Amino acid sequence: MSRAAIAVEGLSFEYPGVRALDGVSFEVVRGSVTALVGPNGAGKTTLLRCLAGLDRPLLGTVQVAAVDVLDEPRLAHRKLGFLSDFFGLYDPLTVRQCLSHAAAANGVAGSALAATVADAAARLEIGDKLEARAGELSRGQRQRVAIGLALAHRPEVLILDEPAAGLDPEARLSLAALFKRLQSEGVTLLVSSHILAELDAYSTHMLVLRAGRIIENRALHESNRPQRWIRIELAAPAAGLRARLASFDGAAIIEADERGALIDLAGGPVEQARLLSSLVAAGFPLSAFGELREDLQASYLRTVRERQ
Amino acid sequence: MNAExxxxxxxxxxxxxxxxxxxxxxxxxxxxxxxxxxxxxxxxATSAWIAAAFLGIGGVRRAAGSVGDEMRARTWDAQRMSALGAWQMTWGKLAGCAAFAWYGGLISLVVLLAAAPGSWKHSGAKSAALIVAASVLVQAAAGLAGLAAARKGHSSGGIGLLFLVLLVVLAGPTAGMVSTAEAGALWWGGTYDPVNFALASTACFAAWAVFGYYRAMCTELQVRTTPWAYAAFNVFLTVYLAGFWRASEPESVSGLNALLACGLIVTASLTYVHLFSEPTGVIVLRRIQVRFDRGELRRAIEESPCWPVSFALAAIASALIALLFDARLAEGHALHGLSLATIPAFFLLARDVGMFLVFAFARQPRRVEAAALFYMILLYGIIPGLLHAAELKGLAELVLPPIFTSPGKATLVAAAQALIVACLLVWRWRACRRAEAGA
Structure with missing residues (x-):
């Protein structure tokens, strides 16, 4: 089985007078939650619609779950679910009818239909809303139902465009928990947003799109990264911290003064423990010492800075 | 049961x-x-009218919005990604959207069948069958037109209204013709019972309309098809219409002449209809160009709009008329001189297609159809009319060439006009490419 759930090669898309996507190539790791980030107008929605086989690109190839989306869009649709940024529901229908239609339209038939609806309702935690009309639901509940529709046929890949837009903090938290649960069930998620804080809660990978080009595609929060940022804080000012850190092999000072420092340390936990022992042995009054985890926003901004 | x-x-x-x-x-x-x-x-009689009202008004309105309403409600993307096939979606929508109209219509038709007196000239069953066939025809055609409008971002409400008007305009004369025709319907060499003929004709066109809706649904659902069916419809319509012309003037119009003349009229008309109703911007043509450049001929044909098919058939019809048309027709006959007029007529069609594309290739294309229509009205009506009124006949003929009275001169003028528009088109295309390269 291929490691990539999504493989894109040389994808280009044009609007009149504008090249929205320009030779985009990347892979999305199977079982990951990949955050597609970029400024407004970067081409995120266009890219997701091409991946979902809803818009036809000018050039390039797209494979989802090893199916060529451009050659066999109908087969690819069985492998993937897509939630648009501006989705709609059949407001006069009940949630049960909406889910039942989505399942039946995706080939679930007979006695399996009721079980599929019950399963989707349980996964999405909307079992108590099955008899409510879709038009009567809150924004967060509608979002859950819409994700339930996209998941009704149990796709391998779920693509979501701005899924948390307009949701309150509680609903966003709940959505993050849902995405983590789906990932644990083996679903590969590709989620776009320009609000990075919401993606940070559940993303494992970051894909940065800017002006129609991919400028970064990498894993986040890697425990075996060769580099790590260490934040050091002292209980009282102490001279000589900068000199001590500068003399330590593999430590690059980002900032340092008499009250503390931020360093980029090469190596893993062993080097980290060695540095800590060295500082304690030297008599520095340490009040805090630990890895500073780079959040998605910091990572994105660093990537953009590096590529400019 | 079909999920849709x-x-x-x-x-x-x-x-x-x-x-x-x-x-x-x-x-x-x-x-x-x-x-x-x-x-x-x-x-x-009242049941028949109620059935026609339910199916013709309610049904057409619902069918016209069958896809457009979903696009506006943002549910269409999910439908396009479902596992439903194009045919399932077609009949699920046509029968389902108008389910209430069919419920009322069928109850009324049952009453019609039960109450129709034996003294009626045509049986209640034939009347009911005609209403059903006509309803399928107009509903499928309205669905097709609504889908085309929605793909171009227009409201389908206007399309539904247009079909209602057409229905009212066509229903009266058709009903009158069918009920009063004593001699029977003349078509090709035969004479047919008018009601049976109307029923068969309506059923044929209904089948074509449903098939057309199905093919449009294939495009929406990205089921790959080549436009052979559209070419077949051009041929069918040509043969159908030529049959009336041939039968009405059997002494003066040969079967070949009728087929060739109707062929040109049908293909040219359908070129205009599809040119104005299909997405035909620079992006569509650029994509086709890329497919050709990469040697993906079948993919290029699959992604082409329909109007080039009619346009190519019109070119063939023009050439065949110039070569094969039997010109031994009396002076004053409608077809006299057609063999020479066909070439400038085709150049004018090419000019109009080119003019439409010039507007469609704008960097920010807006109201392309309205702009093209406006200039066509100017070129075919207003400017030549004003020049004739000012007794500037020579200038008027440079704008609207006299294709029947002076076909040689008309050919030169129409060819020059088509060439000018072609140059404009090339300029616009290059401007688009430069803009994309600079973007």
């Missing part, structure tokens, strides 16, 4: 509607029965 049909039933048929409609119909027909001197005749 069932979804539509959920939306269209509530318990209240299922109960209230038959009750309301029964009350109306009881009133008609009570107030009429010839009660069963009146009940049958």
């Amino acid at each position: 049909f069932r979804r539509n039933l959920w939306l269209e048929l509530s318990t209240h509607r299922l109960v209230a409609l038959p009750v309301a119909l029964a009350l109306v027909l009881a009133l008609v029965h009570a107030m009429s001197d010839d009660p069963w005749d009146s009940v049958a």
Whole structure:
């Protein structure tokens, strides 16, 4: 089985007078939650619609779950679910009818239909809303139902465009928990947003799109990264911290003064423990010492800075 | 059950509607029965009109919005990604969207069949069959037009209204023709019972309309097809219309002449219809160019709009007329001189297509259809009319070449106009490419 759930090669898309996507190539790791980030107008929605086989690109190839989306869009649709940024529901229908239609339209038939609806309702935690009309639901509940529709046929890949837009903090938290649960069930998620804080809660990978080009595609929060940022804080000012850190092999000072420092340390936990022992042995009054985890926003901004 | 049909039933048929409609119909027909001197005749006639109203007005309105309403409600993307096939989606939508109209219409038709007196010239069964066939035809055509409008971002409400007007305009004369024609319908060499002929014709066109809706659905669902069916429809319409012309003037119009003349008229007309109704911007043509450049000929044909097919057939029809048309027709006959006029007529068609594309290739294309239509009205009507009024006949003929009276001169003028538009088109295309390269 291929490691990539999504493989894109040389994808280009044009609007009149504008090249929205320009030779985009990347892979999305199977079982990951990949955050597609970029400024407004970067081409995120266009890219997701091409991946979902809803818009036809000018050039390039797209494979989802090893199916060529451009050659066999109908087969690819069985492998993937897509939630648009501006989705709609059949407001006069009940949630049960909406889910039942989505399942039946995706080939679930007979006695399996009721079980599929019950399963989707349980996964999405909307079992108590099955008899409510879709038009009567809150924004967060509608979002859950819409994700339930996209998941009704149990796709391998779920693509979501701005899924948390307009949701309150509680609903966003709940959505993050849902995405983590789906990932644990083996679903590969590709989620776009320009609000990075919401993606940070559940993303494992970051894909940065800017002006129609991919400028970064990498894993986040890697425990075996060769580099790590260490934040050091002292209980009282102490001279000589900068000199001590500068003399330590593999430590690059980002900032340092008499009250503390931020360093980029090469190596893993062993080097980290060695540095800590060295500082304690030297008599520095340490009040805090630990890895500073780079959040998605910091990572994105660093990537953009590096590529400019 | 077809999932799309069932979804539509959920939306269209509530318990209240299922109960209230038959009750309301029964009350109306009881009133008609009570107030009429010839009660069963009146009940049958009223039932026929009610069925036509349900299916023709309610059904057309719902069919016209079958896809456009979903696009506006943002549910269409999910439908496009479902596992439903194009045919399932087609019949699920056509039968389902208008389910309430069909419910009311079929109840009325049952009453018609039961109440139609034997003294009617045509049986109640034939009348009912004609209403059903015509309803399928207009609903499928409205669905097709609504889908085309929605793909171009237009409201389908206007399309539904247009079809209602057409229905009213066409229904009267057709009903009159069918009910009063004594001699029978003349078509090619035969004479047919007018009602049977109208029924067969309507059923044929209904089948084409449903098939057209199905092919449009294939495009929406990205089921790959080549436009052979559209070419076949051009041929069918040509043969159908030529049959009337040939039968009406058997002495002066040969079968070949009728086929060639109708072929040019049909293909040219359908070129305009599709040019104005299909997405035909620079992006569509750029994508086709890329497919050709990469040697993906079949993919290029699959992604082409339909109008180039009609346009190519019009070119073939023009060439065949120039080569094969039997010009031994009397002076003053409508077809006299057609063999020479066909070449400048085709150049004018090419000019109009090019003019439409010039507007469509704008960097920010807006109101392309309206702009093209406006200039066509100027070129075909207003400017030559004003020049003729000012007795500037020479100048008028440079704008609207005299294709019948002076075909040689008309050929030169029309070719020059087509060449000018072609140059404009190339300039616009290059400007688009430069803009994309700089973007």
